[in-house]
Amino acid sequence: MEKRVTFGRWTIGILFAVPQLLLIFTFFYWPAGQAVYWSLTLQQPWGGGNIWVGLDNFRSILANADYWNSITASMIFAGISTGLAMIIALVLAALTDRQLAGSWLYRVVLIWPYGIAAPALALAFRFILAPEAGFMAAVNKFWPGFWDPGLNGADAMASVIIAFSWKYVGYNFIFFLAALQAIPRSLIEAAAMDGSGVVRRFWDIQFPLITPTIFFLLVINITESFQDSFGIVDIMTAGGPANATNLMVYKIYSDGFKGLDYSGAAAQSIILMLLIVLLTIVQFRFIERRVHYR
Amino acid sequence: MTIIKRGFAALAAGALSTALAVPAFAEPVKFDFWFGLSGDLARVVDTLCKNFNASQSDYEVVCTSQGNYDATLQNTIAAFRAGKQPTVVQVYDVGTATMMLSGAYKPADKLMEENGYKIDYSDYFPGIARYYATSKGEMLSFPFNSSTALMYWNKDAFAKIGKTEAPKTWEDVGADLKALKDAGYDCPMAINISGNESWQLMEQFSAIHNQPIATKNNGYDGLDARLEMNKTKFVQYVTDLKKWYDDGLIKIKSKDLGQDMVQAFATGTCQVIMTSVGDHGTVGKTQKEGMNWDVAELPVYAGTERKNSLVGGASLWVLSGKSDAEYKGAAAFLNFIHDPKTALFWSTNTGYIPVTKSGFEYMKSSGFYDKAPYKGREVAIASLTASEPTEITRGIRLGNFTQIRAEFGTQMQAIFANKESVQDGIDALVKNGDAILDRFQQTYPNKTLP
Numbered sequence: 001m002e003k004r005v006t007f008g009r010w011t012i013g014i015l016f017a018v019p020q021l022l023l024i025f026t027f028f029y030w031p032a033g034q035a036v037y038w039s040l041t042l043q044q045p046w047g048g049g050n051i052w053v054g055l056d057n058f059r060s061i062l063a064n065a066d067y068w069n070s071i072t073a074s075m076i077f078a079g080i081s082t083g084l085a086m087i088i089a090l091v092l093a094a095l096t097d098r099q100l101a102g103s104w105l106y107r108v109v110l111i112w113p114y115g116i117a118a119p120a121l122a123l124a125f126r127f128i129l130a131p132e133a134g135f136m137a138a139v140n141k142f143w144p145g146f147w148d149p150g151l152n153g154a155d156a157m158a159s160v161i162i163a164f165s166w167k168y169v170g171y172n173f174i175f176f177l178a179a180l181q182a183i184p185r186s187l188i189e190a191a192a193m194d195g196s197g198v199v200r201r202f203w204d205i206q207f208p209l210i211t212p213t214i215f216f217l218l219v220i221n222i223t224e225s226f227q228d229s230f231g232i233v234d235i236m237t238a239g240g241p242a243n244a245t246n247l248m249v250y251k252i253y254s255d256g257f258k259g260l261d262y263s264g265a266a267a268q269s270i271i272l273m274l275l276i277v278l279l280t281i282v283q284f285r286f287i288e289r290r291v292h293y294r
Numbered sequence: 295m296t297i298i299k300r301g302f303a304a305l306a307a308g309a310l311s312t313a314l315a316v317p318a319f320a321e322p323v324k325f326d327f328w329f330g331l332s333g334d335l336a337r338v339v340d341t342l343c344k345n346f347n348a349s350q351s352d353y354e355v356v357c358t359s360q361g362n363y364d365a366t367l368q369n370t371i372a373a374f375r376a377g378k379q380p381t382v383v384q385v386y387d388v389g390t391a392t393m394m395l396s397g398a399y400k401p402a403d404k405l406m407e408e409n410g411y412k413i414d415y416s417d418y419f420p421g422i423a424r425y426y427a428t429s430k431g432e433m434l435s436f437p438f439n440s441s442t443a444l445m446y447w448n449k450d451a452f453a454k455i456g457k458t459e460a461p462k463t464w465e466d467v468g469a470d471l472k473a474l475k476d477a478g479y480d481c482p483m484a485i486n487i488s489g490n491e492s493w494q495l496m497e498q499f500s501a502i503h504n505q506p507i508a509t510k511n512n513g514y515d516g517l518d519a520r521l522e523m524n525k526t527k528f529v530q531y532v533t534d535l536k537k538w539y540d541d542g543l544i545k546i547k548s549k550d551l552g553q554d555m556v557q558a559f560a561t562g563t564c565q566v567i568m569t570s571v572g573d574h575g576t577v578g579k580t581q582k583e584g585m586n587w588d589v590a591e592l593p594v595y596a597g598t599e600r601k602n603s604l605v606g607g608a609s610l611w612v613l614s615g616k617s618d619a620e621y622k623g624a625a626a627f628l629n630f631i632h633d634p635k636t637a638l639f640w641s642t643n644t645g646y647i648p649v650t651k652s653g654f655e656y657m658k659s660s661g662f663y664d665k666a667p668y669k670g671r672e673v674a675i676a677s678l679t680a681s682e683p684t685e686i687t688r689g690i691r692l693g694n695f696t697q698i699r700a701e702f703g704t705q706m707q708a709i710f711a712n713k714e715s716v717q718d719g720i721d722a723l724v725k726n727g728d729a730i731l732d733r734f735q736q737t738y739p740n741k742t743l744p
Contacts, residue, residue, distance in 0.1 A: 042737045046396035047375045051739065060733075066726070130552035137552075150551045151711040237550065240488070241707035257368050259697040260392065261733065 089172030118231030153244025489703030693734030
């Protein structure tokens with residue numbers, strides 16, 4: 001008795017896989033390969049002569065102080081915005097997970113931010129955080145020169161971090177809430193009957209049970225903070241003032257597209273890709289071990 | 295099956311009848327024109343295209359806005375690499391050197407000659423023509439939307455300090471700004487220090503003071519030109535601006551901060567700005583009710599012999615690799631744009647200046663500059679033609695100039711935020727800018743500017 005489903009020929013299997021493979025090849029491997037090739041040449045924008053320069057592009061980028069400044073800015077941005085987005089989302093999720101009347105409303109409201117496109121979001125925050133209008137103008141009146149993202153690099157960095165975290169709070173919130181809701185109520189009720197308070201129950205029962213979600217979000221958030229920050233930076237600060245918010249992904253865009261330096265931008269995107277791969281490996285090696293899977 | 299067959303037959307018959315109909319009406323030759331203006335200005339371009347299409351029946355130009363100058367150049371390059379480039383494209387002033395080395399264009403003067411149009415190139419204002427011409431004077435592209443920077447000043451505010459004229463020297467500017475401040479004006483003058491403002495603060499200033507931006511006559515004489523504005527009057531200028539900023543006489547206004555310079559001036563918040571004559575219309579349309587203002591040429595330092603200011607804006611390039619029929623259409627289109635009547639339409643509806651002497655004369659004779667909303671725009675022509683262009687004031691011919699402008703913004707921000715001294719900041723601008731020029735030169739080995 002043959003119980004397995006069998007195909008007449010193994011080629012049919014391949015045939016089904018081909019569209020997928022083709023898509024991956026066209027939209028990932030081919031462009032990635034192209035980027036590697038470009039990073040080793042000097043590309044003339046209009047095509048024509050391409051000069052093989054080997055690793056020169058990498059050498060000149062790594063010798064550039066602005067590039068190192070851009071790496072530092074990206075790290076600061078990734079660290080603070082990921083931290084903020086995750087902690088705030090976790091707190092909110094823990095609060096809305098409780099049996100409260102109307103908590104569905106909070107959930108909907110908190111999920112919304114993620115649905116807003118980065119440019120629209122950035123535009124909104126540009127107005128909200130403008131030093132001469134709205135709330136910050138009032139603060140500046142009271143305390144002159146307190147908020148000046150146009151010239152103060154730290155203020156500008158704070159602006160983009162606030163906008164980015166705000167977006168990802170919504171995203172993280174969905175996952176945290178789902179994870180919290182997946183925990184059997186009986187566990188929490190048993191603890192409650194034993195007399196443990198809300199905070200104790202959270203740290204001893206809920207938090208350990210959602211560590212896989214926390215880990216997943218950490219990886220995603222850090223990766224996204226390196227890649228998805230582009231739209232927000234472009235609209236809010238354009239990398240300024242004085243390169244304070246010139247994150248790696250934004251520098252790639254401005255060098256490559258505005259500056260028509262395709263080779264330099266290709267080399268930078270290779271470095272960025274390696275950095276993200278490296279960060280992900282580090283996270284999986286060192287943090288995943290502490291993650292508790294059920 | 296029969297239904298499908300019948301369908302195909304019907305389709306084929308339809309196709310055949312259209313194919314047969316074509317020769318009778320001689321379908322016009324279509325060609326693409328990509329441009330970088332958007333919003334109100336894009337609508338004016340669309341009207342211009344419609345007027346061209348209505349003026350004759352042989353050609354049809356299809357005009358498409360690409361959003362802005364950067365995107366237009368990026369999209370055109372991408373299209374060119376894919377072999378789908380437009381026939382005519384609008385490229386901004388600073389893209390000129392990049393275009394010249396691209397090898398992707400058909401020289402505009404050759405195109406016109408081949409198609410039997412006789413254009414008098416001496417009719418172009420020399421400051422405008424030389425920006426887009428080779429060092430030998432051949433016109434590679436046609437000037438289209440041209441502007442220059444002017445000083446906008448609030449007459450009401452100046453009346454309060456007993457002045458009826460705009461300051462002519464930077465020394466006077468300093469005194470006037472101080473007086474305005476003392477008279478209770480919170481923002482005597484607004485500037486912006488982003489990369490694009492390099493156009494007014496660095497390029498226009500250097501031109502009218504006959505100070506070089508780079509060696510080799512601003513790059514006209516070779517790709518090995520290197521920046522040198524850290525040794526010119528520009529340093530003094532930035533020092534003064536910074537001092538006035540520190541004293542509260544100048545405020546920085548930009549869109550990111552909530553209000554740009556033009557808005558700040560039009561609403562009466564700030565009393566003096568320097569911006570393109572292209573904003574003349576916007577200020578007029580959005581100004582505070584009853585505000586009296588005027589425009590003047592940019593000031594110079596005392597004892598300077600004023601030279602012509604630089605042209606800003608963009609020119610029209612005809613790209614290579616198109617059919618003869620499309621080139622005929624492009625030539626007709628360029629000829630149409632060159633017409634003084636088109637110049638009048640264009641300048642009335644935008645704020646850009648006419649690029650030819652005949653266009654200017656035509657507009658003057660039609661009384662354009664006497665009418666209220668347009669009065670003052672002739673100052674731009676005076677500024678552009680203040681002198682015969684020198685080796686330095688004919689333009690700037692540097693590769694990757696967009697990146698150099700971005701670097702200008704970065705260093706100005708560092709200077710104004712007290713992270714660097716004025717001299718250190720401009721030295722850094724020169725050093726980093728030179729690296730950008732180096733890279734451009736490496737990308738085009740063995741090539742020289744035409």
